[in-house]
Amino acid sequence: MNTENSDRGEGKERDVIVDTISRLMVPFIQLFALYVIIHGAGGPGGGFQGGVIFGSSFVLLVIAFGIVNAGDRFPEAINTAFFSFGVYIYTGVGLLCIILSLGVAQYLNYGFLPLPVHFEERRALGMDLVEIGIGITVMAVITEIFFNLAWKREESEEERRGKKEQE
Amino acid sequence: MIPLIDLILLSLIVLLAIAAITVRDLLSAIMLLSAYSFLMAMVWVQMHSVDVAFTEAAVGAGASTAFLIAALSRTVRWEKK
Numbered sequence: 456m457n458t459e460n461s462d463r464g465e466g467k468e469r470d471v472i473v474d475t476i477s478r479l480m481v482p483f484i485q486l487f488a489l490y491v492i493i494h495g496a497g498g499p500g501g502g503f504q505g506g507v508i509f510g511s512s513f514v515l516l517v518i519a520f521g522i523v524n525a526g527d528r529f530p531e532a533i534n535t536a537f538f539s540f541g542v543y544i545y546t547g548v549g550l551l552c553i554i555l556s557l558g559v560a561q562y563l564n565y566g567f568l569p570l571p572v573h574f575e576e577r578r579a580l581g582m583d584l585v586e587i588g589i590g591i592t593v594m595a596v597i598t599e600i601f602f603n604l605a606w607k608r609e610e611s612e613e614e615r616r617g618k619k620e621q622e
Numbered sequence: 623m624i625p626l627i628d629l630i631l632l633s634l635i636v637l638l639a640i641a642a643i644t645v646r647d648l649l650s651a652i653m654l655l656s657a658y659s660f661l662m663a664m665v666w667v668q669m670h671s672v673d674v675a676f677t678e679a680a681v682g683a684g685a686s687t688a689f690l691i692a693a694l695s696r697t698v699r700w701e702k703k
Binding site for chain 1: 676688
């Protein structure tokens with residue numbers, strides 16, 4: 456891996472085995488990440504760990520498709536929207552508890568959520584909602600950090616422009 | 623038996639940590655840090671804190687290794703003398 460040839464995913468021969476295995480593994484890793492997020496309340500795991508595993512599956516996508524092809528599917532604007540969205544879910548659920556109980560309940564006191572189930576079940580569901588919010592945020596942040604480190608979008612855009620001008 | 627496993631794991635961790643800061647090939651240093659994180663996760667499991675072990679395995683051995691390799695791909699592989 457020297458600086459000149461450290462590939463940006465283009466022009467290098469791709470190994471068929473690595474390619475196929477990583478492409479096949481991605482959906483299973485994502486399923487496992489969702490399992491970890493949902494079962495975080497009752498066992499080991501949780502929103503953070505599940506989000507990290509989900510983000511790692513996108514890192515594997517880079518191995519399968521090359522960084523330019525994979526990176527085009529994760530635009531920075533959409534990642535930013537995702538990590539704000541997760542925080543909004545978290546704060547929204549927390550604030551709903553205060554607002555709907557008219558200030559009786561504390562922040563993130565899930566029992567006061569307006570769900571048509573028992574008090575204990577409401578707690579479990581509220582916890583899952585918050586975990587999903589955390590998971591979305593962590594997933595987007597991990598993906599964005601990785602793409603910002605591994606790939607400069609401007610460079611590949613300049614390369615593309617150069618190619619078009621040559622043509 | 624358990625103290626023996628502990629002893630082996632912890633001495634391996636110390637060895638890996640020393641190796642990671644002395645080796646001059648930065649890619650090897652990253653891989654040694656990854657192995658360090660994985661052994662650390664095993665130590666956490668042995669201490670019955672599966673949650674921490676999970677985080678260590680996902681973040682330490684998975685995500686941070688990918689980040690370090692991504693950072694390395696934008697610089698040189700060998701440390702200067």
